[in-house]
Amino acid sequence: MQQLAKVLGKNIRAERKAKGLSQDNLALICKVDRSYMGRIERGEVNITIEKLYQIAGILECEPATLLPPLTSDLYL
Numbered sequence: 001m002q003q004l005a006k007v008l009g010k011n012i013r014a015e016r017k018a019k020g021l022s023q024d025n026l027a028l029i030c031k032v033d034r035s036y037m038g039r040i041e042r043g044e045v046n047i048t049i050e051k052l053y054q055i056a057g058i059l060e061c062e063p064a065t066l067l068p069p070l071t072s073d074l075y076l
């Protein structure tokens with residue numbers, strides 16, 4: 001499951017950069033510490049569904065687009 005967090009974090013980082021947001025700005029909007037946002041993007045923490053939806057809303061994307069495809073072996 002740790003690999004799932006890493007892929008999720010990588011996808012969040014890519015979407016954040018595509019939107020032109022800095023990690024500091026995303027953390028500020030999400031009301032979390034910048035170091036915590038860094039840990040999310042590095043896949044060092046498992047975030048809640050609520051936090052996933054919050055981040056997706058801020059990034060203006062569907063939460064599912066941040067997750068790896070269901071066919072991935074990361075879910076095993």
